[in-house]
Amino acid sequence: MNSSNISTVLDRHFKCPAKINLFLRVLGQSGGYHQLESALVTINLFDDLLVEEYSKTEIIIKGPYSEKVDPKDNLFTTILDFFHKNYSISKNIKVTITKNIPVLAGLGGGSSNAAYFMIALNEIFNLSLTTEKLQELSFNFGSDIAFFIATKNAALIKGRGEVDKILNLEKPKILLVNPNKPLSTKDVFKNHNLTTPTNTPPVIERSKATWQSRTFLELSQIENDLETTAITLLPEIKTILIELKEHNATSAKMSGSGPSCFAIFKNEEDLNTCYNHFKTNHPTYFTKVC
Numbered sequence: 418m419n420s421s422n423i424s425t426v427l428d429r430h431f432k433c434p435a436k437i438n439l440f441l442r443v444l445g446q447s448g449g450y451h452q453l454e455s456a457l458v459t460i461n462l463f464d465d466l467l468v469e470e471y472s473k474t475e476i477i478i479k480g481p482y483s484e485k486v487d488p489k490d491n492l493f494t495t496i497l498d499f500f501h502k503n504y505s506i507s508k509n510i511k512v513t514i515t516k517n518i519p520v521l522a523g524l525g526g527g528s529s530n531a532a533y534f535m536i537a538l539n540e541i542f543n544l545s546l547t548t549e550k551l552q553e554l555s556f557n558f559g560s561d562i563a564f565f566i567a568t569k570n571a572a573l574i575k576g577r578g579e580v581d582k583i584l585n586l587e588k589p590k591i592l593l594v595n596p597n598k599p600l601s602t603k604d605v606f607k608n609h610n611l612t613t614p615t616n617t618p619p620v621i622e623r624s625k626a627t628w629q630s631r632t633f634l635e636l637s638q639i640e641n642d643l644e645t646t647a648i649t650l651l652p653e654i655k656t657i658l659i660e661l662k663e664h665n666a667t668s669a670k671m672s673g674s675g676p677s678c679f680a681i682f683k684n685e686e687d688l689n690t691c692y693n694h695f696k697t698n699h700p701t702y703f704t705k706v707c
Contacts, residue, residue: 427469427470428467428470428541429466429467429468429469429537429540430465430467431466431467431468431533432463432464432465432466433466433518433526433530433565434460434461434462434463434529434565434569435462435464435518435524435525435526435529435707436457436458436524436525436528436565436672436673437458437460437523437524437591437672437679438457438523438641438670438672438673439455439456439457439458439639439670440456440636440638440640440641440670441641441643442454442639443609443642443643451577451606452575453560453577453578454573454574454575455573455575456572456573456584456636457525457561457564457571457572457574458570458588458633459565459568459571460524460588460593461707462517462705463517463518464480464515464516464517464518464526464530465515465517466512466513466514466530466534467511467512468510468511468534468537468538469510469511469513470507470510470511470541471510472509473509474497474508474509474510475510475511475512476493476494476514477511477512477513477514478491478514479513479515479516480517481516481517482516482518482520482526483515485520485521485599486514486516486520486527491527492530492531492558492559493530493531495558496531496535497510499557500535500538500542504542506538506544510538510541512534514530519595519597519677519703520599521599521601521602522599522672522675522703523600523602523671523674523675523676524595524672525561525564525673528559528560528561529561529565531555531562532555532562532563532565532566533565535562536566539551548566548567551566552566552567552580556577559578560577560578561574562578563578563579563580564578567580567583570583570585570586570588571583571584571585571586571588572584573628584628584629584631585629586633586636587633589633589634589681590682590707591679591680591681592661592666592680592688592691592692592695592706593679593703593704593705593707594657594661594678594699594702594703594704595676595678595702595703595704596654596699596703597701597702597703598651600651600674600675604650605643605646605647605650605674609642609643634667634668634681637681638668641670641671641672641673643671643673643675647671647674647675647676651675654671654676654678657678658670658671658678660691660694661678661680661691664687664690664691664694665682665683665691666681666691667681668681669681677703688706
């Protein structure tokens, strides 16, 4: 590749946010993919990503959840190979990722990493790909990546993960609790098909004009269709939700395909009391105010 096509700043540093699903509806299957409706919101929990031009391809994974990620089988390698093949970019890229977001947790850490890696390659190699084009390409690699490319706040998504409407939500502090046990999205969807009807009516299309006025709390009152199924696979989820509600949570939900749960509280005192409860009684859990 001609060096003139490379950005004069040869590295990019990003904070890759986690997300929660305020609700999640499973409407059925089409083309081999589950058709979803959801409201995704970024939260104050981040992986740290550094992408640099280098003498060879190198991927360094560190941080508290690094051991859960295979350095030889990850989206960085897949995406780099795709861009090398389709846009003739150099593969001499060094990726350093610090994994602070729990893995297989329903928090979208891998998708967020992938989104910002695509953005980094686009900038470093001056590919001039639009946000819309990056979103289109992202479906080669996963469903939630488009969301992270589209916004740093919140959005309604539908279908396989297409961004339907960007939302500007005022986000309260939440308590995030994860039992520190992984839960495979594939396993949850497989069992969901067997145990839960998928003929629920769409919610995004109803009263579409009112979505922009909905609050964080209002959106969290809509169901997560995967919650019951996930609980059958990992009963700790039910325990977490019960204990959150026992500590005056206004809303307590599972995020995505689980097992992470989040809670909203009317006041900070209740939030802090609940946080201390989980830190004391469940010290192995990942518990964080976000």
